[in-house]
């Protein structure tokens with residue numbers, strides 16, 4: 334196994350009495366696109382700034398490339414950062430911005446010129462080198478910030494919500510471009526985001542954070558398919574929750590009593606965060622179907638449509654199950670011939686025991 | 694019937710007349726061909742300006758004033774940079790009250806500063822010299838410089854500094870390559886303001902002058918001689934034009950700084 338490029342062990346960061354990070358253990362692999370995902374204020378930026386060297390840990394240690402970073406200032410670390418505000422130097426041209434780090438390293442002029450031109454081309458800003466940087470658009474500033482960091486060929490590129498200031502269309506374009514860029518340069522990217530969709534589409538692996546702690550580290554599919562807790566499941570995509578009571582476990586099977594669905598026997602692997610303390614069953618909206626006509630499913634339950642949200646390609650239904658106050662959500666693809674149900678109609682909901690997750 | 698708006702308009706009109714009419718009289722009489730400063734005007738002349746050219750004692754006073762103003766501007770701006778940098782970047786216990794005390798001379802009557810400095814300097818056994826005036830002027834100019842420079846430093850995005858550091862530059866070079874160029878307009882504005890304040894400050898200069906008068910002190914001395922009045926009007930005209938120009942230049946630089954750092958324009962003198 335190759336050694337992780339970034340390694341945090343028992344990392345704590347206090348601001349006064351407030352623990353912005355507590356007991357963070359994290360390994361980031363060389364060359365991966367890693368995302369830190371979590372709600373506002375959970376400590377993502379603090380973690381990123383700690384790796385960059387702008388925050389010193391209150392306890393614990395950080396290794397980059399196997400070397401301890403204790404006492405190593407930001408300007409001596411093999412990391413570079415793309416700031417949320419981009420932090421483009423307003424009094425310098427695009428090329429001067431990109432050349433800044435190379436000049437700090439006192440490289441020969443000729444080398445600086447070629448590397449700056451390469452970097453500017455790499456982010457698609459050919460011909461913009463002489464532009465004054467305060468006259469750039471948001472997307473262009475972002476590219477300059479990327480070029481300025483990547484031209485130094487860091488071991489790790491840290492990005493703090495680099496796309497949050499862009500409009501939706503540009504954001505989607507930059508998402509795929511960032512991914513392409515990361516594959517091209519092979520540098521480890523650590524991206525901070527609070528947008529779960531962004532994290533899912535771009536990352537090799539994702540760390541979900543809550544309240545300064547890491548809740549789960551996994552690939553996008555694992556995170557979506559096997560969340561370790563209700564909180565993670567709720568943060569990544571949508572999930573319906575039903576009260577569940579563990580009756581007994583024997584070997585690989587678990588007997589549970591699930592609200593509305595009754596007594597079931599599930600596999601132990603469906604308790605994705607461990608069976609300990611599980612008190613709810615979760616099911617993704619797309620794992621349920623509304624059956625029409627002669628369609629049948631492994632299991633069926635009668636429900637009443639309480640709300641319909643029509644999105645064109647999809648319809649989101651809120652339906653009420655017997656013995657459950659809160660309606661659950663079902664998403665259905667609007668394939669040819671499928672009629673959209675109206676509020677108040679009865680619906681036959683098809684489900685399967687294997688699509689349930691047991692969570693705490 | 695006069696509405697409230699009308700009343701306010703009249704009020705402003707009268708206020709502006711009282712504020713600027715005396716100043717306008719300066720150039721009017723400076724070019725008036727009569728040794729008596731009174732209406733009706735006699736005719737156009739530039740001879741009062743010629744008189745200024747041949748008055749040696751005036752030249753000494755001008756040289757003193759320029760020396761004091763330049764030195765004051767440099768030192769108070771330097772102190773201003775240090776204080777503004779410290780107050781916007783670092784938080785330390787008692788920061789607010791310390792800044793409050795530093796800003797106090799802005800509202801303290803100059804006569805108090807003048808008298809107290811005089812007492813201190815004499816008590817300590819120093820001779821009164823141009824340097825004692827410089828000391829007093831630095832004291833009153835520094836708060837203005839801090840006010841101007843604080844806004845320049847505050848407008849600076851802190852992540853620019855971090856970005857420079859992150860890109861491998863040292864803190865020292867970051868100051869020279871990133872911070873200083875971006876606050877330069879503020880520094881120029883601060884230099885000009887301090888220069889202007891020092892140039893026409895009278896009370897402190899009068900108390901601490903010793904044997905070497907500054908320009909305002911010289912002018913005050915000359916007011917005893919009625920025949921000198923028209924040439925003083927000419928001198929006043931030059932000072933008026935100079936002061937207004939400097940203020941305009943200072944504000945131009947402040948605005949340019951605002952534009953460069955891309956922050957909304959707020960405040961300012963003009």
Ligand SMILES: Nc1ncnc2c1ncn2[C@@H]1O[C@H](COP(=O)(O)OP(=O)(O)OP(=O)(O)O)[C@@H](O)[C@H]1O
Nearest residue numbers: 348351353371372373374375376377378379380527
């Ligand atoms: N310098 C600081 N001094 C005091 N508290 C701080 C400091 N920096 C961050 N915090 C606190 O630490 C917590 C985590 O902050 P952080 O900026 O890491 O959150 P975040 O996950 O990046 O949130 P967001 O998505 O809003 O950017 C917040 O509650 C914040 O108020």
Ligand SMILES: [Mg+2]
Nearest residue numbers: 377378379493
């Ligand atoms: Mg943040």
